[in-house]
Amino acid sequence: MFFVTLGLVILIVGFAINTPSLTISRFARPVKIAGIVLIVLGMLTSSLRQIDAGHVGIVSLFGQISDRTLDPGLNFVNPLASVTDMDVKTQNYTMSGVNDEGQKSGDDAIRVLAADGLEVVIDLTVLYRLLPSEAPRLMRQIGEDYTDKIVRPITRTRIRDNAVYYDAVALYSTRRDEFQGRIFKAIEKDFKSRGLLLEQLLVRNINLPASVKQTIESKINAEQEAQKMQFVLQKERQEAERKRVEAQGIADYQRIMATGLTDKQLQYEQIKAQRELAASPNSKIVIMGGRGNVPLILND
Known part of the structure; x- marks a missing residue:
């Protein structure tokens, strides 16, 4: 102009x-x-x-x-x-407890109360973008500063609303993925009604009180020790079974030898052994008239 x-x-x-x-x-x-x-x-x-x-x-x-x-x-x-x-590319909004890591300076993590009354601190990143066809309506109703007016308050509110259905330990471990899927659906619905598309919701970290963390770590250590002991017991049982099988084999061998060998069989085995010894190149001494009328052969 x-x-x-x-x-x-x-x-x-x-x-x-x-x-x-x-x-x-x-x-x-x-x-x-x-x-x-x-x-x-x-x-x-x-x-x-x-x-x-x-x-x-x-x-x-x-x-x-x-x-x-x-x-x-x-x-x-x-x-x-x-x-x-107006930007229609993918944008991210991070709320973190680490200073200067998110869009807000200082501690901007989301603090919620779980079903068991414990306070849980959640670090979160929201990936979203503005729908081009909805840009005029968003500009008319909200203005350019829709991040602080829509993205931030809706995200924090929906996380607090859904965290009350889970215990703190469940949020930290077994039901974390379920919680993330639940809040994604709730936030996605609110964003869509405002002309925004929620692409991804990243729960970066869930922090529990120090006492709860210590309890969980102690439980995990106890479970690991129990698993280790089960492994040791299983190994000892296998070793005991091996020794029983070995002893049974020796006993069977001795019983067979005791009942199946005769004097003539023993004499035959002695003759075979003496013939093999006599055929060896080593020097030897032959003593005649040994026990059982069988020569006694001694080598070096």
């Missing part, structure tokens, strides 16, 4: 000096033409609006917001209208 304003000023000056009594009246016509050119140029430049990728333009004329949005690129609009860029 700068060129339009400048052109109007020059045009007014041209009419003002268009008086025959003035020596500069001969410049009135060129001044008028220059003013008109600047006005036309200003109108053309004001009619062209560029929208960046990942944004949509919201057109407002005299306080009235149009339902038509401007797509990325160059767009022709009423030169008197104002255009507001």
Whole structure:
């Protein structure tokens, strides 16, 4: 609008000096033409609006917001209208207990009361984006600051509303995924009614009171010790079973040997052993007339 304003000023000056009594009246016509050119140029430049990728333009004329949005690129609009860029890319909003980690400085974690009355501290990140078709309605009803007016309060409220259905220990361990799915559905519904799309809800951390944490750790350690003891007992039972099988095999062998061997069988086995010993290259001593009428052979 700068060129339009400048052109109007020059045009007014041209009419003002268009008086025959003035020596500069001969410049009135060129001044008028220059003013008109600047006005036309200003109108053309004001009619062209560029929208960046990942944004949509919201057109407002005299306080009235149009339902038509401007797509990325160059767009022709009423030169008197104002255009507001609104981001439609994926955005994230983090609420964390760590200083300067989230959008708010300081401790911005969500503190809720579980079903057992214990206080649970939750760190959360919300991934969402603005629906382009709903941008004019959101601008008309909420304005540009919809993050602090919609995203933050709805998220914190729905988490507190749903946390009362779970015990603190369940939120921390066994039912964490169930809790995350439950709050996702509740927040998604509220966001959709406002023109926002909830893409993902990330429960980054759930902190319990120190006493509860210590109790859980003690329980986990006891369970691990019990599992270790079960393993040791199972190993000892297997070793005892192995020894019983081995002893039974020895007993069976001794019983078979005691009942199945005769004197002739023993004599035959001695002869076989002596023949093998005699065939070896080692030096040996043969003592005749040993027990059982069998030579006794001794080697080195």
